[in-house]
Amino acid sequence: MCGIAGCWEPQAGRDADALAALARRMGQTLHHRGPDDDGVFVEAAAGLALAHRRLAIIDLTPLGHQPMPSADARYVIVYNGEIYNFEEVRSELAARGHSFRGHSDTEVLLAAIVEWGIDGALSRCDGMFAFALWDRAERQLWLARDRVGKKPLYYGRTPHGLVFGSELKALLGHPRFEPEIDTDALTSLLRYDYIPAPRSIYREVRKLEAGHCVRFDEATLAGTGWPPSRPFWDAQARIRAALANPFGGSEEDALAALDELLRSAVRLRLHADVPVGLFLSGGTDSSLIAALAQRESAQPVQSFTIAFADRHDVDGAYARRIAAHLGTAHTEFRVSGADALAVVPRLPEIYDEPFADVSMVPSVLVAQLARRQVKVALSGDGGDELFFGYSRYLRALRNWRWHAYLPQGLRRLLGRWLVRGDLEIARTGGLRTIGMEMAAEDIDGIYLNRISRWRSPLRVVHGAEEPPTAYTARPLADAGLSPAQRMMSLDFLAYLPEDVLVKLDRSGMSVGLEARSPLLDSRVAEFAFSLPDAMRARESEPKHLLKALLRRYLPDELVDRPKAGFGAPVGSWLSGPLREWADDLLSEESLRRDNLLDASSVLRRWNAFKRGERKWHTHLWSVVMLQSWLAWQRDFRAARRSA
Template structure:
């Protein structure tokens, strides 16, 4: 099982087995802190009570170590790893108090030898993955858990069975949302949760960090009450501290730099505190509409980083696509997974750890949906819905190709898929309320049921979840839902799997717990100030990088999948969609997909977002 996930930890492996009690813990190590055998896992606590296997980093481990020493609760340290500090904290404080004290990204399994209990735990926001599920029957019933489904496949008792509901979710969102997985009986431990299983068969799940409740509290009773300048000052202090904490490593470290606001902010703070040029990495494309490398180059030149860039040809990107099902152990269909993997692979040639700017959009209202919710929806909602629905139908009566022809020349030179955006806007206009608006905007394919033989009735949005944040302004409700849905399911999954496929650790300073709480405490009209998104983050960045290097229309980290499907990927796609061996009919409506495919080929519409999840599922299924 550990050999199956060697890429996540190529430096060493280890196992701890208690045959009498039927417990086996395995670990693959990517050595980051304390490269000596003193940091090896599985690791036992100094008092012999606990054994742990752990993936991730505890960024405040030095502070925890000092607290333990000050209280006279520190053991005789064997090394300087965060794993040893984690175990010492568990021995001194217990599991739940320790979890509350941790500031980091992690997934771990902890065996309590005294109580005969196994506990699984995952970090607050879901940066690190943890799959788990039962296999076998009777006395042979066994709990399996791992960072990657590939490890579960390696167990002889594992019998994978695809959950049809997960296929529905994949088509709608482009990923399988937590806590489900693509397989029946296998789940992902929810972020901010620990699950304890005892020898008598008892299970105790405890949510030590409830994201929505934390968001509601921060935006309510703990709301930031300073002025705008004080907000920028506090953000610079907190994010600067987070970057410092996450810069601790005994191996080379660098940063991803796209030239956008988030990655530029992280790189600027990293460089500000560095004794020499930090290594920064960006990727560019020969297609100018997708190429941000000149912007990254300009920011790097101003900051004085040791900048590396890779200009990718279509052939380079296309060569990655056959590997995607292996990189992502369950179907995953955000096409920006391709450039993410390529930049990670380039960075790994020089560093073992890379800081990223991820989560800036989710924390500081960086997506268009946040801007629309703040500025446009209040006015739009005053129009009677029947009139809005009529306008939506009129917009969809014009094909995307005709919209492109009519409006394309009038908008920004680099605009892509204007017609498709007009059709999505039609759905937005007709939305029942703000929460339905979010559900439409977050769906890569709102009409996903039309493509399935047996669509699931689950819609992926829980009523209780929306109730917790019901009193917040719509932009805040959207950002709160992003934090439990889009961020762990798409963004963090994309980066973790792509980077770990090349044995690169990525760290996300924006998800430092102090930064999270502060961001959530800011009123929506401070994040979206005078129609400008991410206002505090922008203003902080302008203290380090000239405004003119940053200000430009938001550009996604994507690739021209729509064109490739009509050209170099056509044969590959048609083989997956229509080859009888692919068993399309088991889950999908073949005539509906054939019609969709033909509309895409003809140029009548850009249907890459509807087609890519199906193709990724079929490619994953053919490989698994």
């Protein structure tokens, strides 16, 4: 796992030394992602520079060094990720006459591109990755991001061309990159706690979408628009294909197929030339991954969990019992509230753009602690979105069924009357909450209400338009999905890559820890898409199929337990130890400094919260994270200018 960065500015007029210095400067901002090695490549005649920071996982020798040229010298790549099936692809390439100097997956990816082209290579290589590929013959630059969106990739414009990188820090490392805040994107942050691709916090920057690649040439660099990206693995198309060819076997057949798929996914992700461990929270997903990993390993697998010393921690107790039953080498890190609070000031630097998922704090803590012993950790992410794990799914379905008791016209009229005025009041419960649900046209509208923090962010962000997202554009509306399938699909398209996997990537890579998610193997995802609701979305037992499979490895008393979140008590923090810090960030002077938000709307909620209206902490946390990030990026950009 690594960090990549670079620029392509044909008209900037830099010589080779200047380009190399610029690339190193951009790459150095990503040192945390790749502390083991660094390298640059320049082609001065084209005005191109590539930078790489390496976290050595496969082939620890210098033969894995990047930027790496292809054997025929046509291509040069900077690559962040792991191709899990690289040995299989390598064997196929060897049979076609390719030879290899080392045994890195990077070299295999390059050879696959030489043999089959970009599309053919991407269709064969299954893993998590983001890369930039320079085609020296065609003078084209390709950017690509993995199928599910595990690894990030940003790209933006300078006055002379293109900059790109694993994180925004790398783009900010370019001296001519002076972006402006995208106020439209802020409406997404307030509603969802994150900014979905393809937008970013900056107007001049795009995030490459999951499963997509994009090609740049000198003509597109000279233009003002963005070249269209295209999918090489289209999640929507895969969902449609699964619906057209649903799984037709029994539940026992489904369990056997899922067991085989997950064991294969885990086996591939245990491969590394460095120590591998796993996160074990005690919940269904991480416990299943732990069970399968231990079964595939000849030695005890190292497992890690955190337990909060100053509160009753049920998860820690379950994790200990599960580890003992499976025989993992378990480490429990006991952390205090003070340990968690110490992370908060660093969140803007770690997460790189405004981000407000409250579980980002414990995610950083467990990554920091696991990194003391391992360089790679398996996680259970993906189970909720693929196998109906969120309680909000149940609540939305319940409310959707209530709609049937009133005629549509009357229901919507009554709903609009109940939610007149301040829509944010619906967050506090009562009739307005019911009204927001009644006014919804369909399950998409009900679910949007369930996942929204600010219900009307346009009233808070100055001069903004709310951009469409998967939750508002209604993708797959004609696909015949059930209400449960629709919610899971929307989360797979948006929440998973833009929140869950951002959290996993940034928390791990902030300390040079690679996180791998077997449940998000594309074969597992496509299998889940094909399952009927009776197996995949059973309301009486969320994650029914995963739990049924887990019972093959654990006794019932360790499987049948309530779901526990991996969050943080931000309400208590904001009213207690973080109150003075938040008071400063949410002061009228601070809010008016950037003039992005309506200060009166924010202050009204902050003052109500301080008077004891606890529900407002979910609204306020996103604003506090934005304000904290704005202060950080001002300091970061000022330091960059003076360097």
